[in-house]
Amino acid sequence: MNFQQLRSVREAQRRGFNLTEVAQALHTSQPGVSRQIRELEDELGVDIFVRAGKRLTGLTEPGRHVMPIVERLLHEADNLKRAGEDFASADRGTLRIAATHSQARYALPPVVRDFRAAHPDVSLHLQQGSPQQVARLLLDGEADVGIATEALAQFDELLALPCYRWTHSIITPPGHALAREAAELAARGQVLPLARLAQHPIITYESGYTGRSHIDEAFRKAGLALNVVLAAMDADVIKTYVDLGLGVGIVAAIAYDEERDRHLSAIDARHLFADNMTRLAVRRDAYLRDYIYAFITTFAAPLSRAAVDEARLGLGEAV
Numbered sequence: 001m002n003f004q005q006l007r008s009v010r011e012a013q014r015r016g017f018n019l020t021e022v023a024q025a026l027h028t029s030q031p032g033v034s035r036q037i038r039e040l041e042d043e044l045g046v047d048i049f050v051r052a053g054k055r056l057t058g059l060t061e062p063g064r065h066v067m068p069i070v071e072r073l074l075h076e077a078d079n080l081k082r083a084g085e086d087f088a089s090a091d092r093g094t095l096r097i098a099a100t101h102s103q104a105r106y107a108l109p110p111v112v113r114d115f116r117a118a119h120p121d122v123s124l125h126l127q128q129g130s131p132q133q134v135a136r137l138l139l140d141g142e143a144d145v146g147i148a149t150e151a152l153a154q155f156d157e158l159l160a161l162p163c164y165r166w167t168h169s170i171i172t173p174p175g176h177a178l179a180r181e182a183a184e185l186a187a188r189g190q191v192l193p194l195a196r197l198a199q200h201p202i203i204t205y206e207s208g209y210t211g212r213s214h215i216d217e218a219f220r221k222a223g224l225a226l227n228v229v230l231a232a233m234d235a236d237v238i239k240t241y242v243d244l245g246l247g248v249g250i251v252a253a254i255a256y257d258e259e260r261d262r263h264l265s266a267i268d269a270r271h272l273f274a275d276n277m278t279r280l281a282v283r284r285d286a287y288l289r290d291y292i293y294a295f296i297t298t299f300a301a302p303l304s305r306a307a308v309d310e311a312r313l314g315l316g317e318a319v
Contacts, residue, residue, distance in 0.1 A: 001043055003077060006070050008036040009048060013067060014140070017049065017056035075141055075285065082287045091291055092121045098134040098143035099126065101234035102210045103278065106254045108147070108299075115298045122291050130233070131208055138283055144292055145282055147299070149211055152281040159312055160281040163300035167270035168211060169256050170197065171242050171249040178248055179265040191271045198224040201247035203238050206231045210252050211276035218273050239264060252276075284312060 007026060012033070015021040023030045034054075041048050048063035049056040059067065082093075099108060104126060112124060127137060131151030137143035138158055146152060152160040170192075172179045178200060182192045198219065205212040219226040229247045232238050235255030242249040243263055250273075256266045280299060282288060293305040 001040065003074070005036045005040040006074055008033045009040060009067070009070050010074060012037060012049065012056055013059065017058065019056065075283075078141060078287075080287075082289055091119055093289060093291065094123045094125060095145070095292060095295060096125045096127070096137075096143045097145050097147065097295075098137040099128060099147040100131060100134060100149065100210065101128055101236075102149075102252050102255060103147045104128050105234065105236070106252070107278065111295075111299045115295050118298075119291050119294060130206075135281070138281060141283070141286075144286070144288075145280060145295060147278065147280050149276050149278050150208055150213065152279045157284060158281045159284045159308075160279040161296075161300070161303055161308065161311060163278045163280050163303070165275045165277055166211075167253050167268070167275055168215065168250055168273050169253045170267040170269050170272075171239060171251055171256060171261075171264045172267070173243060173245060174263070174265050176248070176265065179267060182267040192267060192269075194218060194222050194224060194272050197248065197272065198222075198226070201227050201229040202250060203230045203232070203241050203247040204228060204250040205235075205238070206233050209233055210235075211273070214274040214276060215250055282308075 004026075008022060011022040011025050012019065015025065019030045019033050022033050026033065037049065037056075044062075044066070046062040046066070047060050048066055050058040050060055050063075097108070108126070112126075115122075116124070127143060129137065131148040134143070134146040134148045135151050135155050135158065138146045139155065146158070147163075152158055170178070170182075178192070178196065181196060185192055204215060207213075207216075216226060230238075230241055232241075235251040238249045238251050239255075239261065241247070249264075250269065253266075253268070253270075256264070258266070280296060280303065282292075282296075288308070293308060296303050296308060297305070
């Protein structure tokens with residue numbers, strides 16, 4: 001039994017049993033992959049995959065039991081490699097970050113700047129995706145740290161640590177009727193009611209992104225229809241279409257900058273929608289190199305190494 005056999009088996013499942021894609025991912029030949037898989041099956045004495053001729057079509061019953069063990073073995077091999085690297089080259093290596101667009105675009109730039117200044121020999125790889133995709137990259141061992149608002153706390157294999165709370169803003173073109181009404185209400189010490197917002201077409205995030213669930217929940221609780229005319233994955237797209245006059249936008253407050261977005265107006269919406277929590281997640285069983293701890297603390301100062309380790313041991317708060 002060797003690691004190349006284990007990697008061939010794992011990639012075969014991950015890539016939908018397409019051995020051509022497996023061979024490309026492992027930089028080898030398709031016959032070589034087939035041989036590695038068959039040799040492992042022969043050694044174990046069971047078929048891991050269901051076959052139709054020469055094609056793999058699924059996992060056998062033994063295969064479904066074997067696969068989690070294969071994943072654990074390869075993950076622990078990665079942990080062993082990282083532990084060695086930590087002592088051989090303490091502040092050199094690669095940090096793989098997976099984040100949603102809003103986090104990558106608005107929250108991470110100053111963090112990356114400060115981290116790079118302190119750790120110039122660490123190469124950063126930033127991947128963007130939906131909250132579910134961020135979680136999957138962590139679970140598959142393709143990211144070291146994940147940052148998102150939703151989804152990360154839904155996986156038992158992940159330690160999702162609370163970082164900071166944030167709210168939404170309503171954005172409109174300058175001089176929009178809703179912006180004028182909000183300003184008039186504010187002058188009288190009042191706030192814009194949700195019923196007035198509901199009278200306008202809405203441009204906001206796709207379901208599952210950037211606090212969208214709290215927006216839906218607020219309208220549902222109020223018994224109001226949410227007329228979403230366009231849904232997008234990132235705030236820059238939302239702002240573009242608000243600027244075109246297609247509707248009123250609802251975005252993360254951090255996505256609006258008064259100087260940069262002078263062509264738009266913003267209305268504080270914290271009274272309309274529940275606060276959102278940004279979380280940073282790692283695999284519970286991952287070996288965290290020293291510079292990963294440093295990045296976590298740079299992103300959220302309360303998350304010291306001690307606090308992270310306590311949470312991993314079940315002694316601290318993990319949300």
